Amino acid sequence: MNLDQLVAIDMHVHAEVSCCQPPDLFGKEFDDAADKYFGTVLKRGRRPTIPETIEHYRERKIGFVMFTVDCEANLGRRRIPNEEIAEFAQKNSDIMIAFASIDPHKGKMGVREARKLIEEYGVRGFKFHPTMQAFFANDRLAYPLYELIAEYKLTAVFHSGHSGMGSGMRGGGGLRLKYSEPIHLDDVAADFPDMSIVIAHPSWPWQEQALSIALHKPNVYIDLSGWSPKYFSPELIRHANTVLKRKMLFGSDFPLIQPDRWLEDFKQVGFRDEVQPLILKQNAIGLLGLGDQI
Incomplete structure (x- = not known):
């Protein structure tokens, strides 16, 4: 990445539309419910393609980490290929980093895929969504994947707390919040002390748990995606300004939340001047091992 040119690094950007396969409309009701929950306003009346997302972020000089969510086993919805995201990242490495997503229920085949993605496609981390993938993060079925991620000293991002996915649907769409x-x-x-862990989102209604774990475990970070900063709790902001100032990361949850809106609200809610650069870029540089590029 051209770090000197970037104003921020967004650690939480979703790939929503594949360029190499037709859209899978199975489960579209989950997208519609999430758009309603977040009040999402989509340009062109649809979710952006990967090239459109790259253009969006390059115009703003914001680097970003992109991933899909593999929930094929639980929801039966085809994922966007991890390889597609990784190939776009290889061609746009000045602005984009690829993470992958593999459902832990895929077992040894999932581990084989993960190793190939690391060694042949250069992915830098993995995204897990316990609610959508229907597993507890400490379930031993996921440990073979964690072992591989730790072997390469990479990063794992975990959704936490409430989920806009399924919100308002009958029975919550069958999704269970307990997993997150x-x-x-x-x-x-x-x-797995050699695996960096990012707890994604303010973890309401379990915010204190996330703060405690990040304070206690050196390998745990928190990304602030999925919420406008104006809704952050005073306790979250207080910890971000003090003991966890090097553990907090900018994330938007694009396209559900636009980086422009997040960054504008971020300026208004009481983050200290000296802490803002850490959250917006410097902490991500350290986490992702990008310091030698400065």
Whole structure:
């Protein structure tokens, strides 16, 4: 990445539309419910393609980490290929980093895929969504994947807390919030100290758990995606300004939340001047091992 040119690094950007396969409309109701929950306003009346997302971020001089969510086993919805995202990142390495997503239920085949993605496609981390993938983060079925991620000293991002996915749907779309209680990540952080862990989103209604784990475990970070900063709790802002100032990361949750809106609100809610550059870019540089590029 051209770090000197970037104003920020967004650690939480979703790939929503594939350029190499037709859209899978199975489960579209989940997208519609999420758009309603977040009040999402989509340009062109649809979710952006990967090239459109790259253009969006390059115009703003914001680097970003992109991933899909593999929930094929639980929802039956075809994922966007990890290889597609990685290939776009290879061609746009000045602005984009690829993470992959592999459902832990895929077992040894999932581990084989993960190794190939690391070694042949250069992915830098992995995204897990316990609610959509229907597993507890400390379930041993996921440990072979964690072992591989730790072997390469890469990063794992975990959705935490409430989920806009399924919100308002009958029965919550069958999704269960219990899987994303952050406390399960305490086991993972203890068992895999060589794997960096990012607890994604303010973890309401379990915010204190996430803060405690990040304070206790050196390999745990928090990304602030999925919420406008104006809704952050005073306790979250207080910890970000003090003892966790090097553990907090900018993330938007694009396209559900636009980086422009997040960054504008971020300026208004009481983050200290000296802390803002850490959250917006410097902490991500350290986490992703990009310091030698400065």
